[in-house]
Amino acid sequence: MAKRILVTGGAGFIGSHLCKRLLDDGEEVICLDNLFTGTKKNIECFLDNHNFEFIRHDVTREYLLEVDQIYNLACPASPIHYQFDPVKTINTSVMGAINGLELAKKVKARILQASTSEVYGDPSVHPQPESYWGNVNPIGIRSCYDEGKRVAETLFFDYHRQYGVDIKVVRIFNTYGSNMSLNDGRVVSNFIVQALKNEDLTIYGDGNQTRSFCFVTDLVDGMVRMMNSRDDFTGPVNLGNPGEFTMKELAQKVIELTGSSSKIIYKPLPQDDPKQRQPIIELAKKELDWEPTTNLDEGLKKTIEYFKECLG
Numbered sequence: 001m002a003k004r005i006l007v008t009g010g011a012g013f014i015g016s017h018l019c020k021r022l023l024d025d026g027e028e029v030i031c032l033d034n035l036f037t038g039t040k041k042n043i044e045c046f047l048d049n050h051n052f053e054f055i056r057h058d059v060t061r062e063y064l065l066e067v068d069q070i071y072n073l074a075c076p077a078s079p080i081h082y083q084f085d086p087v088k089t090i091n092t093s094v095m096g097a098i099n100g101l102e103l104a105k106k107v108k109a110r111i112l113q114a115s116t117s118e119v120y121g122d123p124s125v126h127p128q129p130e131s132y133w134g135n136v137n138p139i140g141i142r143s144c145y146d147e148g149k150r151v152a153e154t155l156f157f158d159y160h161r162q163y164g165v166d167i168k169v170v171r172i173f174n175t176y177g178s179n180m181s182l183n184d185g186r187v188v189s190n191f192i193v194q195a196l197k198n199e200d201l202t203i204y205g206d207g208n209q210t211r212s213f214c215f216v217t218d219l220v221d222g223m224v225r226m227m228n229s230r231d232d233f234t235g236p237v238n239l240g241n242p243g244e245f246t247m248k249e250l251a252q253k254v255i256e257l258t259g260s261s262s263k264i265i266y267k268p269l270p271q272d273d274p275k276q277r278q279p280i281i282e283l284a285k286k287e288l289d290w291e292p293t294t295n296l297d298e299g300l301k302k303t304i305e306y307f308k309e310c311l312g
């Protein structure tokens with residue numbers, strides 16, 4: 001029988017891909033989103049599917065829905081967006097987690113938290129295993145996001161220990177693909193949009209910082225596997241692609257794959273920008289039989305096609 005599944009943040013980049021995957025699997029999907037960074041455009045193709053419903057609502061306020069599973073994704077994820085209203089960002093993570101967990105407790109639903117590699121901060125252990133506790137500045141400009149996500153993890157484990165709520169926690173590393181907005185501000189979409197417009201690609205800092213980029217459909221597959229994993233496996237589990245690249249390498253790849261005449265320019269590195277990031281995914285391999293299958297070149301080509309369409 002089809003499950004009834006709530007996706008908070010379902011109109012956003014990852015959320016819209018998750019809604020599609022769940023609908024393709026034959027599930028009933030309720031997408032709850034306040035459209036802060038998400039758009040109706042990302043979900044308009046589902047609106048005449050009778051298994052899909054959209055509710056415009058803010059997760060910082062309580063809500064009640066009869067569901068079997070909850071994926072909690074509601075939270076701006078790009079630094080420019082989460083720093084726009086930092087107090088709202090931390091409120092979204094914390095109250096969003098509490099409201100989701102209260103609902104899970106009430107209706108006995110399983111709930112999965114979209115946590116992040118940002119819980120590792122600027123990591124002094126490299127690559128990062130789940131056992132690493134992180135190196136996060138509690139008072140910097142990224143803290144509203146990083147600490148908000150860390151508190152959300154704490155709340156998940158306290159609700160689990162104290163009330164027996166059925167929880168799952170995934171730590172998502174940098175993910176990219178279609179349905180990112182043109183003004184998302186994260187590095188992959190910035191570079192592709194700049195390259196397609198033959199504008200300069202803006203590297204922040206010296207470009208030697210690294211990230212590991214996961215294609216969105218791989219990530220979503222890991223999230224669904226985690227949601228449906230054995231009852232006593234809570235995570236946290238890293239989900240990401242272990243391929244590690246410098247921002248300079250990424251910029252060069254994007255210029256090459258778009259055939260752009262753009263040049264690279266350098267801008268100041270934002271405060272607390274992590275120097276390195278690479279997931280260890282042995283736990284996901286073992287528990288979820290999951291690993292990414294799309295390499296960076298393939299994923300970038302698909303994402304470039306998407307942005308070409310957006311730019312007309």
Ligand code: NAD
Nearest residue numbers: 009011012013014034036037038058059074075172174175
């Ligand atoms: P996104 O900004 O595209 O999506 C976030 C969605 O949440 C948007 O649709 C937005 O409108 C919605 N939202 C924000 N605040 C809300 C609120 N108060 N109430 C209801 N809805 C709200 O970002 P994304 O990249 O799709 O990220 C989705 C989730 O995955 C986030 O929780 C993010 O922290 C997490 N994550 C993403 C990445 C990544 O690389 N994309 C990495 C780590 C973690």
Ligand code: UDP
Nearest residue numbers: 079185186187188190202203204209247273
């Ligand atoms: N970055 C960059 N140019 C841009 C946008 C981002 O060089 O136009 C850098 C940013 O400073 C960081 C990396 O790319 O070192 C990844 O940034 P993003 O915002 O995508 O993700 P996060 O820093 O949250 O991992």
